Amino acid sequence: MPPKRKASDIGSARASKISTPNPATPVSLRSEDNDEYLSGSNNQSDQDYVSGSEQEHINRFKKKTAFSSYSSKAKTNRARPSIFGSKDFSYLSLKPDHDNRPLWIDPSVSAGSKKGPKITLESFSPLAAQAEDFLITVAEPQSRPIYLHEYRLTEHSLYAALSVGLSGQDIIRTLEKLSKTPLPTTVSDFINRHTKSYGKVRLVLRDNRFFVESEEPTIIQMLLKDPVIESCRKEGAEVVQGTLANKAVVISGTSDARGARQTADQPGQNTEAPKEGRETKEDEIMKALRDEDDEEDPSKQTHSFEIGPNTREKVAERCLDIGYPALSEYDYQNDRVNPDLKIDLKPHTQIRSYQEKALSKMFGNGRAKSGIIVLPCGAGKTLVGITAGCTIRKGIIVLCTSAMSVFQWSNEFKKWSDVNSGDVAVFTSGEKEKFRGQTGVIVSTYSMISQTRQRAHDSEEMMKWITSREWGLMILDEVHVVPAAIFRKVAENVRAHCKLGLTATLLREDDKITDLNYIIGPKLYEANWMELADQGHIAKVQCAEVWCPMTIEFYQEYQSLSSRKQALLYIMNPTKFQVCQFLIDYHERRGDKIIVFSDNVFALKQYAEKLKKAYIFGGTGQQERIRILENFQHNDAVNTIFLSKIGDTSLDLPEATCLIQISSHYGSRRQEAQRLGRILRAKRRNDEGFNAFFYSLVSKDTSEMGYSAKRQAFLVDQGYAFKVITQLSGMESLPGLAFKTLEERLELLNHVLLQQETNADIANIEQIDEDLFSGRSGALNSHGKKKALVRRQAGSLADLAGGGQMAYKEQNVSRNKQLKKDRGPQSEYFKKEARARERRRKARQKEQADAAGVD
Numbered sequence: 093m094p095p096k097r098k099a100s101d102i103g104s105a106r107a108s109k110i111s112t113p114n115p116a117t118p119v120s121l122r123s124e125d126n127d128e129y130l131s132g133s134n135n136q137s138d139q140d141y142v143s144g145s146e147q148e149h150i151n152r153f154k155k156k157t158a159f160s161s162y163s164s165k166a167k168t169n170r171a172r173p174s175i176f177g178s179k180d181f182s183y184l185s186l187k188p189d190h191d192n193r194p195l196w197i198d199p200s201v202s203a204g205s206k207k208g209p210k211i212t213l214e215s216f217s218p219l220a221a222q223a224e225d226f227l228i229t230v231a232e233p234q235s236r237p238i239y240l241h242e243y244r245l246t247e248h249s250l251y252a253a254l255s256v257g258l259s260g261q262d263i264i265r266t267l268e269k270l271s272k273t274p275l276p277t278t279v280s281d282f283i284n285r286h287t288k289s290y291g292k293v294r295l296v297l298r299d300n301r302f303f304v305e306s307e308e309p310t311i312i313q314m315l316l317k318d319p320v321i322e323s324c325r326k327e328g329a330e331v332v333q334g335t336l337a338n339k340a341v342v343i344s345g346t347s348d349a350r351g352a353r354q355t356a357d358q359p360g361q362n363t364e365a366p367k368e369g370r371e372t373k374e375d376e377i378m379k380a381l382r383d384e385d386d387e388e389d390p391s392k393q394t395h396s397f398e399i400g401p402n403t404r405e406k407v408a409e410r411c412l413d414i415g416y417p418a419l420s421e422y423d424y425q426n427d428r429v430n431p432d433l434k435i436d437l438k439p440h441t442q443i444r445s446y447q448e449k450a451l452s453k454m455f456g457n458g459r460a461k462s463g464i465i466v467l468p469c470g471a472g473k474t475l476v477g478i479t480a481g482c483t484i485r486k487g488i489i490v491l492c493t494s495a496m497s498v499f500q501w502s503n504e505f506k507k508w509s510d511v512n513s514g515d516v517a518v519f520t521s522g523e524k525e526k527f528r529g530q531t532g533v534i535v536s537t538y539s540m541i542s543q544t545r546q547r548a549h550d551s552e553e554m555m556k557w558i559t560s561r562e563w564g565l566m567i568l569d570e571v572h573v574v575p576a577a578i579f580r581k582v583a584e585n586v587r588a589h590c591k592l593g594l595t596a597t598l599l600r601e602d603d604k605i606t607d608l609n610y611i612i613g614p615k616l617y618e619a620n621w622m623e624l625a626d627q628g629h630i631a632k633v634q635c636a637e638v639w640c641p642m643t644i645e646f647y648q649e650y651q652s653l654s655s656r657k658q659a660l661l662y663i664m665n666p667t668k669f670q671v672c673q674f675l676i677d678y679h680e681r682r683g684d685k686i687i688v689f690s691d692n693v694f695a696l697k698q699y700a701e702k703l704k705k706a707y708i709f710g711g712t713g714q715q716e717r718i719r720i721l722e723n724f725q726h727n728d729a730v731n732t733i734f735l736s737k738i739g740d741t742s743l744d745l746p747e748a749t750c751l752i753q754i755s756s757h758y759g760s761r762r763q764e765a766q767r768l769g770r771i772l773r774a775k776r777r778n779d780e781g782f783n784a785f786f787y788s789l790v791s792k793d794t795s796e797m798g799y800s801a802k803r804q805a806f807l808v809d810q811g812y813a814f815k816v817i818t819q820l821s822g823m824e825s826l827p828g829l830a831f832k833t834l835e836e837r838l839e840l841l842n843h844v845l846l847q848q849e850t851n852a853d854i855a856n857i858e859q860i861d862e863d864l865f866s867g868r869s870g871a872l873n874s875h876g877k878k879k880a881l882v883r884r885q886a887g888s889l890a891d892l893a894g895g896g897q898m899a900y901k902e903q904n905v906s907r908n909k910q911l912k913k914d915r916g917p918q919s920e921y922f923k924k925e926a927r928a929r930e931r932r933r934k935a936r937q938k939e940q941a942d943a944a945g946v947d
């Protein structure tokens with residue numbers, strides 16, 4: 093039976109079961125009502141499942157949602173009782189050509205709210221691509237499943253739009269054109285309210301002097317009447333006139349100044365050049381919509397006055413207070429004070445269209461804007477940062493979360509750009525380099541720059557060297573994990589004209605992420621994950637949640653225990669173990685490389701040791717980690733590894749094609765996305781019909797289920813559909829299936845119950861300061877002693893969910909010692925390897941001693 097799919101599946105979980113375990117036959121996850129399959133093979137039928145007949149889906153979807161028909165009917169039947177409550181918008185009249193227009197705009201905006209209207213985009217509309225381009229510039233993406241994408245206008249999103257050169261009127265006009273109904277006045281009021289003053293004032297650094305600049309002389313006069321701002325004006329400084337540096341910027345790695353042109357072009361316009369003789373209906377529609385647009389005046393007059401040294405922050409704060417937030421832009425083309433850096437992308441380096449689009453938001457009007465670019469894991473944020481550096485061509489400082497990322501960044505600079513290797517330096521606890529020339533690139537960690545403790549002499553010297561100079565660009569990697577206090581410390585220590593934040597998941601469980609709007613700048617660009625997957629830049633992933641019923645013995649204990657110990661019971665649930673064993677066996681036989689994630693270290697070891705697989709956690713030594721990862725990459729006998737949360741980020745293993753999650757971090761949406769990111773880079777992503785797999789194993793009827801739903805929210809919004817698998821047919825007959833007998837299960841239960849509560853708590857997981865490849869494990873502290881591999885400290889639950897000051901915290905101090913003791917190879921394979929290595933080492937020593945004639 094051919095695989096089939098219903099449009100109603102979008103972003104929803106559905107009950108399914110695996111019908112056959114035979115790897116020769118594709119695994120089909122069949123729903124209980126028999127109407128759906130999640131195909132588990134990488135063959136063509138998978139592909140069919142994914143793509144199917146798009147038009148048929150759309151038609152079915154339209155019929156199901158009946159938006160158009162409902163709205164049309166509503167016009168003639170206004171008395172009809174509303175089933176939509178306050179969301180009944182049938183009073184809005186549809187435009188006659190509404191079918192050609194892709195947007196539905198929710199008119200309900202509460203007065204004074206910073207959250208504006210919701211906008212729904214029909215992604216199947218002929219104008220969807222253009223509308224999407226426009227929407228990602230002016231609104232926040234909320235949810236982007238297959239057919240309907242939701243965006244929201246917010247104060248900050250409008251701010252970001254203005255920062256790339258749009259005006260409130262541009263936004264209103266374009267929404268009016270793309271909307272199926274006349275634009276509600278509540279919406280235009282919201283836009284006017286939040287755009288009338290944004291972007292009117294700029295703080296510009298020119299020739300190393302700060303200017304307050306505006307295109308409207310009345311605003312400059314108004315600002316000068318303000319006593320605080322007037323007191324910051326440089327003595328004797330006059331108001332001067334000039335023109336806006338509205339030059340097209342050629343972004344390095346692109347053939348022309350398309351990036352810059354895009355923002356000067358009408359928003360929503362397709363950036364691709366029209367193909368000759370192939371003007372489509374969509375082009376015609378868009379052309380008609382564009383006809384009334386004005387061209388931007390390149391010779392716009394500006395008025396500015398200079399402010400005194402060290403008054404920038406005060407002026408910025410005051411401008412915000414009086415409702416005229418000042419945009420900060422770097423006029424790098426006219427910066428003649430800071431030395432130029434000789435850096436360009438290598439001729440073979442070609443940035444991808446979405447990378448170019450992201451950069452065009454940064455360099456829209458010939459100046460560099462500070463802000464954040466959001467791209468999925470593995471989509472190439474590093475190259476975006478490097479290209480920004482090659483465009484500005486002034487001193488660059490890059491800040492990362494770990495020492496290993498520092499070396500990766502430094503190598504990537506050398507790989508993609510022609511920068512002299514002597515112009516790239518690193519600053520970590522182990523390496524303190526300075527570049528040779530007048531300017532260059534320095535890569536360091538947040539902790540090195542923000543440290544407040546007494547520094548060693550050489551570190552102190554390095555800091556003086558860094559803080560005494562002015563940087564053109566500061567790249568802030570993984571901005572979502574760094575606490576605001578650290579950013580502030582960094583900003584105090586390092587002077588940079590422009591800040592670029594990079595992240596895959598602009599998410600924190602506590603909404604502190606909005607602080608980044610002020611600390612770094614607005615979100616400039618957020619890529620669409622599904623689009624990148626369709627284009628083959630990241631892998632397509634099939635996501636499934638596997639429900640594992642608790643065995644009776646475990647469930648009885650579960651009901652009577654404290655919630656901390658309950659966690660260990662649902663993680664160690666024998667059915668979950670069996671499902672994990674079955675999935676590993678199934679995917680190994682298909683030729684997949686599998687990573688199993690467990691936040692709980694006790695469970696990680698129990699699972700891995702029982703299944704005779706290698707594992708890595710915070711206590712695993714550096715050499716051991718490298719050996720395990722190399723074997724996973726190159727040894728056909730090592731196809732599965734178990735990782736603690738140490739592998740959540742910065743893990744570049746393109747061989748991995750399947751993830752199984754057995755224990756995770758409460759409801760952390762960010763961790764779920766980061767973990768998925770580990771397989772988005774899959775090498776085989778462009779093989780025909782290839783899918784990577786992401787399984788989350790959840791013990792049924794336990795609190796784990798609630799967490800699981802919360803965790804998936806972000807990915808569902810990115811368009812991933814989680815299937816629910818309730819039964820794995822054939823599992824019972826798997827040879828060597830663990831815990832089949834009651835005796836075995838009771839033994840496991842006893843073992844679990846004997847564990848300390850600290851082992852049981854899923855919060856009892858490592859505080860990982862470094863990533864999997866960290867070179868710091870062997871670093872010495874200032875007293876010449878070896879630093880601990882894993883740092884543990886007390887923290888709250890909010891901290892654990894990434895909501896506090898640190899991304900992850902560890903509550904159990906005593907486990908540190910235990911982890912240290914546990915270091916060393918655990919699996920039989922690696923124990924054998926270690927013994928062989930030791931034998932080789934002794935033989936070498938003997939040879940050398942013989943050669944030297946020593947007894």
Ligand SMILES: Nc1ncnc2c1ncn2[C@@H]1O[C@H](COP(=O)(O)OP(=O)(O)OP(=O)(O)O)[C@@H](O)[C@H]1O
Nearest residue numbers: 442443444468469470471472473474475596742769
């Ligand atoms: N324009 C490009 N051309 C060729 N390869 C590219 C390009 N952009 C990125 N890549 C490659 O894609 C891979 C992922 O890039 P990168 O490590 O920068 O991703 P990332 O977004 O930082 O991922 P993560 O969030 O997981 O750290 C790398 O192997 C990189 O070399």
